Amino acid sequence: xxxxxxxxxxxxxxxxxxxxxxxxxxxxxxxxxxxxxxxxxxxxxxxxxxxxxxxxxxxxxxxxxxxxxxxxxxxxxxxxxxxxxxxxxxxxxxxxxxxxxxxxxxxxxxxxxxxxxxxxxxxxxxxxxxxxxxxxxxxxxxxxxxxxxxxxxxxxxxxxxxxxxxxxxxxxxxxxxxxxxxxxxxxxxxxxxxxxxxxxxxxxxxxxxxxxxxxxxxxxxxxxxxxxxxxxxxxxxxxxxxxxxxxxxxxxxxxxxxxxxxxxxxxxxxxxxxxxxxxxxxxxxxxxxxxxx
Amino acid sequence: xxxxxxxxxxxxxxxxxxxxxxxxxxxxxxxxxxxxxxxxxxxxxxxxxxxxxxxxxxxxxxxxxxxxxxxxxxxxxxxxxxxxxxxxxxxxxxxxxxxxxxxxxxxxxxxxxxxxxxxxxxxxxxxxxxxxxxxxxxxxxxxxxxxxxxxxxxxxxxxxxxxxxxxxxxxxxxxxxxxxxxxxxxxxxxxxxxxxxxxxxxxxxxxxxxxxxxxxxxxxxxxxxxxxxxxxxxxxxxxxxxxxxxxxxxxxxxxxxxxxxxxxxxxxxxxxxxxxxxxxxxxxxxxxxxxxxxxxxxxxxxxxxxxxxxxxxxxxxxxxxxxxxxxxxxxxxxxxxxxxxxxxxxxxxxxxxxxxxxxxxxxxxxxxxxxxxxxxxxxxxxxxxxxxxxxxxxxxxxxxxxxxxxxxxxxxx
Numbered sequence: 001x002x003x004x005x006x007x008x009x010x011x012x013x014x015x016x017x018x019x020x021x022x023x024x025x026x027x028x029x030x031x032x033x034x035x036x037x038x039x040x041x042x043x044x045x046x047x048x049x050x051x052x053x054x055x056x057x058x059x060x061x062x063x064x065x066x067x068x069x070x071x072x073x074x075x076x077x078x079x080x081x082x083x084x085x086x087x088x089x090x091x092x093x094x095x096x097x098x099x100x101x102x103x104x105x106x107x108x109x110x111x112x113x114x115x116x117x118x119x120x121x122x123x124x125x126x127x128x129x130x131x132x133x134x135x136x137x138x139x140x141x142x143x144x145x146x147x148x149x150x151x152x153x154x155x156x157x158x159x160x161x162x163x164x165x166x167x168x169x170x171x172x173x174x175x176x177x178x179x180x181x182x183x184x185x186x187x188x189x190x191x192x193x194x195x196x197x198x199x200x201x202x203x204x205x206x207x208x209x210x211x212x213x214x215x216x217x218x219x220x221x222x223x224x225x226x227x228x229x230x231x232x233x234x235x236x237x238x239x240x241x242x243x244x245x246x247x248x249x250x251x252x253x254x255x256x257x258x259x260x261x262x263x264x265x266x267x268x269x270x271x272x273x274x275x276x277x278x279x280x281x282x283x284x285x286x287x288x289x290x291x292x293x
Numbered sequence: 294x295x296x297x298x299x300x301x302x303x304x305x306x307x308x309x310x311x312x313x314x315x316x317x318x319x320x321x322x323x324x325x326x327x328x329x330x331x332x333x334x335x336x337x338x339x340x341x342x343x344x345x346x347x348x349x350x351x352x353x354x355x356x357x358x359x360x361x362x363x364x365x366x367x368x369x370x371x372x373x374x375x376x377x378x379x380x381x382x383x384x385x386x387x388x389x390x391x392x393x394x395x396x397x398x399x400x401x402x403x404x405x406x407x408x409x410x411x412x413x414x415x416x417x418x419x420x421x422x423x424x425x426x427x428x429x430x431x432x433x434x435x436x437x438x439x440x441x442x443x444x445x446x447x448x449x450x451x452x453x454x455x456x457x458x459x460x461x462x463x464x465x466x467x468x469x470x471x472x473x474x475x476x477x478x479x480x481x482x483x484x485x486x487x488x489x490x491x492x493x494x495x496x497x498x499x500x501x502x503x504x505x506x507x508x509x510x511x512x513x514x515x516x517x518x519x520x521x522x523x524x525x526x527x528x529x530x531x532x533x534x535x536x537x538x539x540x541x542x543x544x545x546x547x548x549x550x551x552x553x554x555x556x557x558x559x560x561x562x563x564x565x566x567x568x569x570x571x572x573x574x575x576x577x578x579x580x581x582x583x584x585x586x587x588x589x590x591x592x593x594x595x596x597x598x599x600x601x602x603x604x605x606x607x608x609x610x611x612x613x614x615x616x617x618x619x620x621x622x623x624x625x626x627x628x629x630x631x632x633x634x635x636x637x638x639x640x641x642x643x644x645x646x647x648x649x650x651x652x653x654x655x656x657x658x659x660x661x662x663x664x665x666x667x668x669x670x671x672x673x674x675x676x677x678x679x680x681x682x683x684x685x686x687x688x689x690x691x692x693x694x695x696x697x698x699x700x701x702x703x704x705x706x
Contacts, residue, residue: 038386038671039368058679124534145536147686231479234536235686236679250361252675253386 025266032259040255049260059261062241065151066268069222069240072155073162074215078208080159081166086196088167089174099171103164110161114228117157118144147237150230154238158225162218166211173207174200205283209276216272220265241265319608320349321594322366323377324359329563332628337429340615346608363597367392372597374609377429380416380591381666381674384426387597388419394598394605395423399613408619408635410655412589416667427616428591430631433559433580433651434664435489435588438544441577443471443553454493454581455523463530466553475543475552476531480675480682482540486527486556487681488665491520493582497662500586504665507703513696521684521692521699528688536686544568548576558590562647563630573646585654589664591634669703676702 035045053059084102088095105113120126121144131139143153177200185195223242226232232239241261249258319341325334331352338348351373353359360383363376367387378384387393400406405424406414417426444451444462447469452459463473476486492500495516502511511517532552535543544564546552555561562572570576580587594616596609605613615621619638626633627641632652640652654660666674680698684690 038364038383039390039392041390118537122534124532142533145533231481231537233479233682233686235683236480237686247675248672250364251357251671253383253671257672 028259028266029263031255032263034256034259036255036259038253038255045256049256052257053260053264058236058239059241059244061236062239062244065238065240066219066222068151069155069158070216070219072152073158073219074212076155076159077162077166077215078211080163081211082170082201084163084167085170085174088171099168102167105161106164108161110222110224111228113157113161114225117153117160118229121153144230145234147234150234150238154226154229157229158218158222161225162215165214169207169211170204173204177203206280209280213273213276217269220268220272241268317347318349319346319375319612320351320373321375321377321612322351322353322359322363322373324353324356325377326352326354329628329630333430333625336621336624337612337615340618340621341612344611344615346611367597370600372599374599374606375594375596375612377592377594379666380428380589380593380664382668382670384595385420387595388425392598393419393425394596394602394609395419395421395425396427396596396605396610396613397423397425398605399427399610399617400424403614403617405617405635408637410589410636410661412661412663413591413634416589416591416663417593425595427594427596427613428634429594429616429622430592430626430629431634431651431655432590432592432631433587433654434485434590435492435580435586436559436561436578436647436651437489437554437556437581438547438561438565438576438578438647439554440547440550440552441573441575443550444577451577451579452581453579453583455490459581460526460530463554467530471550472532472546472552473530473554474527475546475555476527476535477538477540477543477557478531478535478682478685479537480678482557483682483685484665484678485540485558487520487524488588489556489581490523491517492586492588492662494520494523496584496586497659500662503703504663504668507669509700512700512703517699518692518696521695524681524685525688525692528685559632559647559651560630562645566630566645571645572648578647578650580650580654584660585650585657586660586662587651587654588662589667591664592631673703 030042031040032049033044033046034041035043035048088099088102092098108116121141123129123140123142123145126141128139128141131141143149181199181203185199190199221242222240223246226238226240226243230238232243242265245258245261245265247258248254248261252258321338323334325331338350341348351362353362356379359377363373366372372392384393409428413428413431414424417424417428419425439451443449443466447465449462449465450458452462466473477483491503495503499511499514499516502508503517540555540557540561541564543552543555544557544561545568547555548565548568548570559578562578565572565576572578594612596605596613599606599609616625617635619633619635622633622635622638623641627643630645630648632648632655633640636656640648644652669677677699680695680702683698684695
């Protein structure tokens with residue numbers, strides 16, 4: 001029995017993790033097959049809740065918005081975060097000040113971020129009014145209240161919030177790049193942009209994988225930002241799945257339907273995490289066998 | 294290693310200790326966090342303490358959050374002794390599950406049934422006819438406020454309802470360059486204008502057919518169609534900042550004179566008074582329609598069954614009796630600008646002109662109609678508000694489409 005005391009010490013944590021995480025997930029999945037209303041109960045109805053779920057226009061809009069957020073927010077954060085990290089990496093003056101400024105939005109909660117952006121974008125309070133008061137009376141900026149564009153304002157606010165985190169993680173990766181590689185790049189006379197795109201970027205794979213995973217979870221559980229910025233409106237144009245689950249769980253007293261929605265979200269998490277996890281696992285194994293051979 | 298075990302053990306002990314509440318504590322979960330709300334609740338808490346109870350205050354901001362807390366507590370089998378909510382059907386589900394206790398003894402000895410309007414008695418009763426809920430204050434959800442200064446300067450008279458005179462008034466304000474209607478376009482607020490319009494156009498009969506019977510014929514009738522048309526027409530009279538704007542911000546637009554009219558429940562009165570305006574002089578209000586039909590909306594206290602007891606505890610009955618006492622009623626509603634739930638309770642001295650309009654309407658026979666949320670489930674309510682809100686935000690949606698969605702939401706077809 002190696003490390004017996006360590007195993008005993010870890011046992012409570014493992015037990016809690018098993019009961020809380022696995023247990024709660026199983027409970028939720030189980031409830032999604034019941035007709036539970038305000039209180040969980042076990043009257044099994046098969047896949048009825050899932051049929052209702054995918055028959056609900058609001059759920060379909062929510063899924064579409066999650067896809068837009070997933071592509072726009074994750075992509076936007078990665079591009080902007082990488083650019084910021086490269087910028088900081090140029091040995092600029094006041095580096096730590098700039099780094100703090102870029103990382104600062106991440107320290108704000110989504111609620112604060114959402115309200116700040118709502119005020120900024122609100123035609124009666126924010127940018128539009130400011131420009132009109134300055135004299136550009138024809139200036140209009142109606143993104144937040146346009147049904148087709150409102151979701152992109154949420155993408156923008158979320159990028160503003162998350163890009164700093166990507167910058168910090170990628171910057172750490174950049175600092176870990178061997179000086180010799182830079183010397184080699186200089187000797188070969190490769191332009192800097194090309195070096196960052198074709199040489200450095202592939203070397204930062206693990207940093208980016210971590211970023212993608214963190215950001216993707218942010219997309220799936222996105223709730224507070226939408227509540228603060230648009231409340232799901234105009235109409236139902238910016239509804240997201242997590243808000244659907246919360247609304248049906250508590251406000252609309254339909255635990256069964258909410259659990260079905262939550263189960264779909266869990267599946268989404270698995271679908272996002274599994275390939276990344278698998279790819280990293282495969283990479284480590286390949287690296288291990290390469291070093292052996 | 295020893296420290297790890299000790300830390301684990303002490304955490305476990307602390308966790309257990311946290312669950313052992315003192316037996317006599319009476320925990321009340323409520324959402325009354327604003328200053329006037331807290332002031333009002335203190336009236337009841339003080340009386341309860343005087344009567345020998347130990348009031349433990351647990352304020353949770355926002356009714357949905359309050360609901361989250363008490364639903365979780367009840368599921369865990371450790372409910373508080375009382376919680377606040379508004380008139381709806383939640384309690385029917387909880388009664389079905391045997392989670393609530395009736396307080397019929399307090400209601401009977403306090404003569405609630407004789408002194409409260411019938412739709413209210415219906416709303417607070419369980420399927421067995423016993424009273425389960427203690428109502429604390431009444432509001433009129435279908436109310437219209439307007440800035441009297443703006444109306445007077447443009448020579449506009451108070452409209453009767455949502456007819457031609459209403460739109461003529463809005464046109465006049467629009468021509469003057471002000472915002473005619475301070476609207477709050479979101480799924481929470483959209484019900485107030487829509488239901489006010491529907492009640493004026495349909496009266497209690499259509500109201501009952503739509504919300505209670507949910508008859509397909511009524512939902513597709515000309516009355517409902519014309520209500521949606523009127524709602525859609527209002528889009529041209531509000532500003533583009535209306536989407537997602539909180540109702541109190543809309544009230545501020547009217548009280549500051551930037552906008553002229555707001556359609557909002559009588560609770561908005563508090564915002565106008567807080568802005569230093571006087572009802573009848575600086576701002577006016579009316580219940581839309583020839584006859585002042587009003588929709589029931591009440592703040593209530595509900596009593597979960599306590600572990601090991603089948604009926605109400607002594608303290609629960611004590612609190613219910615205090616809430617139902619007409620003298621306490623008058624004191625309670627004074628800071629809140631609400632109406633007492635009992636006809637034999639006096640209006641507080643600070644009641645303004647708007648409150649009196651509501652009071653007269655409530656106490657006239659046959660004027661009071663039930664709140665839809667006492668008739669339809671939370672899910673039907675949510676889906677109905679989603680579709681009406683979508684209609685509001687999307688001018689391209691036809692009236693036929695919104696009626697189809699409305700019928701679907703209420704499960705009529």
